Amino acid sequence: xxxxxxxxxxxxxxxxxxxxxxxxxxxxxxxxxxxxxxxxxxxxxxxxxxxxxxxxxxxxxxxxxxxxxxxxxxxxxxxxxxxxxxxxxxxxxxxxxxxxxxxxxxxxxxxxxxxxxxxxxxxxxxxxxxxxxxxxxxxxxxxxxxxxxxxxxxxxxxxxx
Ligand SMILES: C[S@@+](CC[C@H](N)C(=O)[O-])C[C@H]1O[C@@H](n2cnc3c(N)ncnc32)[C@H](O)[C@@H]1O
Numbered sequence: 205x206x207x208x209x210x211x212x213x214x215x216x217x218x219x220x221x222x223x224x225x226x227x228x229x230x231x232x233x234x235x236x237x238x239x240x241x242x243x244x245x246x247x248x249x250x251x252x253x254x255x256x257x258x259x260x261x262x263x264x265x266x267x268x269x270x271x272x273x274x275x276x277x278x279x280x281x282x283x284x285x286x287x288x289x290x291x292x293x294x295x296x297x298x299x300x301x302x303x304x305x306x307x308x309x310x311x312x313x314x315x316x317x318x319x320x321x322x323x324x325x326x327x328x329x330x331x332x333x334x335x336x337x338x339x340x341x342x343x344x345x346x347x348x349x350x351x352x353x354x355x356x357x358x359x360x361x362x363x364x365x
Contacts, residue, residue, distance in 0.1 A: 214316050218247045218294070222331070229344035230299040234331045239324065246306055246319040246331060249293035253277065253315060259288045270340065271296045276312060291317055301332035301345060308333060 221238035240246075253275055254263055263269050268290065277287035290296070295317050298306060307322045325331060 212314075214248065214250075214311075214314055216248050217245045219244055219321075221327075222246070222294070224297065225330075228299075228330070230330075232297060233299045234294055234297050236325045236327050236329050236331060238327050240321050242321050242323045244321045246321060247294040249291050249295040249317045249319070251275070251295075251310075251315040251317060252290040252292070254288045254290065256285065256287055263288065273317075275310070289315075295319065298331060298333045300335040300339065300343065301330070302334060302343075304332050304334040305329065306331050306333050 219240060221236060221240055223235050223237045224232055225235050226232050251273075254272065256277075256279065259272070263272065269288075271290065272288040273291055273295075274286045275289035277285050279285045295308070298319070305322050305325050306319050308317050308319045310317055319333070321331075
């Protein structure tokens with residue numbers, strides 16, 4: 205009897221109750237078309253790990269740079285370094301929200317990310333992850349404060365009887 209070799213594989217799964225909206229204050233975004241219960245798998249996405257130098261020489265100069273994730277990696281001296289990775293599937297479409305409703309887990313060895321609902325998500329809500337605190341763009345969720353001059357002008361208009 206021969207040895208049964210199992211083909212290495214990752215079963216894929218995507219929540220069907222989703223839609224892309226194309227004209228939001230954050231550009232395109234992923235929205236719930238129906239209620240989605242907490243812990244539902246939203247998507248399982250394959251990952252392309254970029255070479256450190258490839259990223260510096262090329263990707264950082266393209267719009268793709270705004271879609272990459274940090275990915276733990278080892279350099280040529282086996283020291284831990286943060287590389288960049290391109291995420292295929294919906295992983296590249298989630299916008300940022302400080303109070304995110306989607307969480308994600310890396311499978312480093314198999315180059316996969318799994319996204320799940322962090323809580324119950326209502327139909328019509330946007331599905332967002334957190335990009336952390338160092339954003340490279342103006343967060344559309346944060347209201348614009350009036351410039352100081354405007355505040356002074358406003359105070360000047362307050363009449364005291
Ligand atoms: C990974 S892409 C997300 C998909 C993107 N909205 C699109 O249309 O392709 C990241 C980009 O989306 C935009 N974005 C994400 N979250 C945002 C937010 N909270 N406020 C404003 N823009 C946001 C920024 O332009 C950011 O560089």
